[in-house]
Amino acid sequence: MISMKLAARLMILLGILLAFAIFVAARISTREQAITAEFPPQGDFLKVDGKRVHVIVQGEGPDVVLIHGASGNALDMMQAFGADLAKDHRVIAFDRPGLGYSDALADQSLKAQALHLAAAAKQLNVRTPLVIGQSYGGSVSLAWAIYAPIKPRALVLISAPSMPWPGKLDVTYRLTANPVGSALLLPLAAGLLPMSYIDKAVASVFSPEAVPQGYAKAIAAPLALRLAALRANMAQVNALRAQLVGMEPLYPNLALPIEMIHGTADSVVPVEVHSIPFTKLVPSAHLDVIEGAGHMPHYTRKPQVLAAIARAEARAALR
Template identity: 50%
Template structure:
């Protein structure tokens, strides 16, 4: 009862902000603004496309047709069947949906987990360019935190995720958001704008734990194929990012990609598209120039 009530509150307080493209079984919620070369924005874990609509998409709309998407299973996009939640599956679902509005050769920006989806897209069908912001793209040492280890199997997921969906307070989510932004501060109204109730819906939490638990295997499989990507790639990463560390992800990835340019932001955490917008916009503009789109 409490799970259903929370879910309904989320749908009322944070309804779709744009069209849902694709089939009824594989619909992808989008937000589209601006005109120019296509720029697709793919958000990270535990989020939705609203992460990009607190000024970032609008900042780019004078130069690009900006298309922000909810990744499958999150926000208002359709969930994927168990066993079909890999970054490859997500990239295929997003690409298929965006063909409906004529997206063919975009710049694809992936932030955090979304960076792995962007790379999966490029390995399937090269876009014009990639922009990887604080992107999780390489295998990491050690294991995930206990929450993900407990929910790695269907029994744990079906027992624990409903409890979290029903009882995790918004205050916990606000503290989690602060940790993701550290050492910078989150925008004052970020949690409310993003919609923590959307994140806490049972379906969204279940999708997230499946996706995160499968991510390491996905990037292990993709790693050997990275050197085959010849498109322009701009990487932007903070050296104070403790969520997706620079030395584990962006630095080794830049050495594998033939046409990568890495911008390291000093004393910057995991969310530079909010805290250091101009540096990320500059990377997008460089990608467009290198791809011959400007």
């Protein structure tokens, strides 16, 4: 009798779990359809090894490639200063693999992403671009300079992780660092996280500075809540530190001009852990430390960032 009661309870529990899983799957589908309808692709698509790469291209002149950070897409960099650069450059902004509207890669390493984007750039006849990367995109930019056959004429790194850091990632990332956590938690996030989460996450990234009016909508931030984007972003960030460990010994080989922008109030990627030690390894790296700036100086301190881009161009012209 006891075993029959237990079996009945297990059947009820399994039924509840199945119903909940169906509900979450339906929520994911409905939400993702709404997100993609509200925020459709703004650029064109290239194919690299059968994978789509979404790219926004504006302007004419020397090539500038923009590479966005974690949880982002090409619009983040374009909205910040794409129009300024497009006055006298051809500005090429990619959605990194797995984010925005670019397909994910089986290998999501910095090197694989850099080679993939460089191959996409080659289809646009890019030869010696100025590569500008923000946050995680700065790490991809470093990998581009180290590994890609299309060599940049210079790099501009904005709030970029460049060195292995002490301690551990935020608990959100650690919980999804294994297959079980990823399989269980990310669908729940994709289906059930309220849209207000976007505003809170954006505020924490900009802290201690203010978020520009309408930022989240302008950069199509809700695209990051789609399940595939969540999976790609979590996998990429969880693997970042180990990949920086592998890249660090290669930094002294970098001789191209590198301009770095980093705020003293950046709690996401602390300047004293990353950019300051990096400059000691790479003589060609020049660091502009901005007092009081947070993680998003391409919005909050745009004149200083544009000045760094101009310096990188001037230094590249003298080589």
